[in-house]
Amino acid sequence: MADLRKTGAVGYAAVPLAGLLLPAISIVLHRESLWRALFFIGLFIQMTVSMPAHAQMSVEPGKFGWKPSGFGNLVVGGASQGRGGGFAGSSETEIELTPQYKTRSNTIFAIRGVANLLAASNAGDSSSQWQLSFPELSVFAIGNFGRIEAGDRAGFPQSLIGFTPSEIAFTSAEFGPDSGRRLDPSGGLPTLFLPHPLADRINSLTYLGYAERFYDDRSLKLIYITPRSRSGFYGAASYTPSTNISSGFDLDDGTKTPDTGLQDTGNLGVFRNIAQAAAVWTHRTQNVDVSAGSTYSYARGSASDPTVRDSNSLSAGITATLHDAWTFGLSGTYDGFSAFRENATTSQSPVSPYGIVGNANYVNGPWAFGGYYQHATANSVTPQSSRDTVNIGETGISRLVDPNHDLLGAGYYTDVRLFAAAYYYRFHGAEPSNVAASEDGGVFLFGVRFSFY
Numbered sequence: 001m002a003d004l005r006k007t008g009a010v011g012y013a014a015v016p017l018a019g020l021l022l023p024a025i026s027i028v029l030h031r032e033s034l035w036r037a038l039f040f041i042g043l044f045i046q047m048t049v050s051m052p053a054h055a056q057m058s059v060e061p062g063k064f065g066w067k068p069s070g071f072g073n074l075v076v077g078g079a080s081q082g083r084g085g086g087f088a089g090s091s092e093t094e095i096e097l098t099p100q101y102k103t104r105s106n107t108i109f110a111i112r113g114v115a116n117l118l119a120a121s122n123a124g125d126s127s128s129q130w131q132l133s134f135p136e137l138s139v140f141a142i143g144n145f146g147r148i149e150a151g152d153r154a155g156f157p158q159s160l161i162g163f164t165p166s167e168i169a170f171t172s173a174e175f176g177p178d179s180g181r182r183l184d185p186s187g188g189l190p191t192l193f194l195p196h197p198l199a200d201r202i203n204s205l206t207y208l209g210y211a212e213r214f215y216d217d218r219s220l221k222l223i224y225i226t227p228r229s230r231s232g233f234y235g236a237a238s239y240t241p242s243t244n245i246s247s248g249f250d251l252d253d254g255t256k257t258p259d260t261g262l263q264d265t266g267n268l269g270v271f272r273n274i275a276q277a278a279a280v281w282t283h284r285t286q287n288v289d290v291s292a293g294s295t296y297s298y299a300r301g302s303a304s305d306p307t308v309r310d311s312n313s314l315s316a317g318i319t320a321t322l323h324d325a326w327t328f329g330l331s332g333t334y335d336g337f338s339a340f341r342e343n344a345t346t347s348q349s350p351v352s353p354y355g356i357v358g359n360a361n362y363v364n365g366p367w368a369f370g371g372y373y374q375h376a377t378a379n380s381v382t383p384q385s386s387r388d389t390v391n392i393g394e395t396g397i398s399r400l401v402d403p404n405h406d407l408l409g410a411g412y413y414t415d416v417r418l419f420a421a422a423y424y425y426r427f428h429g430a431e432p433s434n435v436a437a438s439e440d441g442g443v444f445l446f447g448v449r450f451s452f453y
Helices: 017-029 034-050 196-203
Strands: 012-014 054-056 063-066 069-079 086-097 099-102 108-122 128-143 146-153 219-225 233-242 249-253 271-284 288-301 308-322 326-334 354-364 367-379 387-400 414-428 438-452
Touching: 196 387, 196 414
Parallel strands: none
Antiparallel strands: 012 054, 063 099, 069 086, 069 438, 086 108, 099 108, 108 128, 128 146, 128 249, 146 219, 219 233, 233 271, 271 288, 288 308, 308 326, 326 354, 354 367, 367 387, 387 414, 414 438
């Protein structure tokens, strides 16, 4: 899964924070209609194009430097099904700051801090919600030894030279945003437009097939990534004392809650001694690039958890890119090695939790389109003894607005992309509950993505 910030050796451009926050604030304050959200999409693009900035080139050996980067995703969409369906808007803005020092031997010592603003609003009524959080603060070192990182963050980085807090995954939607809430399997963007209870049930399943369990848990971590060998292998290991040590610092407006899944209430419970490990192999030729790997996570359930004794989650996948145009991915997750307590209702489930994802993407110049299919099934999060199953299909298309990536002038890298997607789900679960035993419907999205570094 690509991320624009993974080429950390180049410089970043700084854009004033207010310019990125205004679209998010506008969606909350002007929630009377969908057309206002569309208006602010245009305003957002105009502001970012005309905004002055100052370049910061790569840090030279023996000197200090800092690398601000950021993105803004502005999306409008609607759910087709009647229970909570309707048009809504969502905005996510993030600013990352990375002060760093590079030694004369080219070893980098750095600190990374992140501020994130997420807002959602329903068109046609007065419901809205916003959340300001500081989801990451970490320190790391990069050198010939690999990468060592400690701090409050989620997942493994994807690149030794980057500053990307993303998981190792092999299936993605290249037509959508590549950070924040995404269109990827388990990306969480389409379910923002579904009713809270349904979104929570779907979100609790969609990591299956996409990544190992706890890949997106934001807690205090110690991470090590090996250097990439000449044959294309590298490994990663992570340790988390407890999932509840820290979840970042949050400010939110909970007085008015829109009919969306802005805040997922599904809770994995408190787990301790979470260990994660990954092994990845990459091979590049003139016509074909292949990446394959596997990730494993183990976590011990707390004594107060009435269901899970421990969690064992195994994920594996492969991605192939042909002629820098077609990309095919296949991945799966199996949690059947997990141990449940004898009195747990989930122990009566006849099938172990698992999921599969297959995807295809095609990139031609400024255009990208593709889609994926996902099947996942696991124990229901409801008290009833049952299983939840979801089948998801998504297709989408995007258009790069600034093919030269120079909207802020020479020495800057910018990316503005328009995207649209159709997301279809079929959910089966337990009843009685706050979600019907069978739900199916679609979510249709249109958005704009701006990022800079």
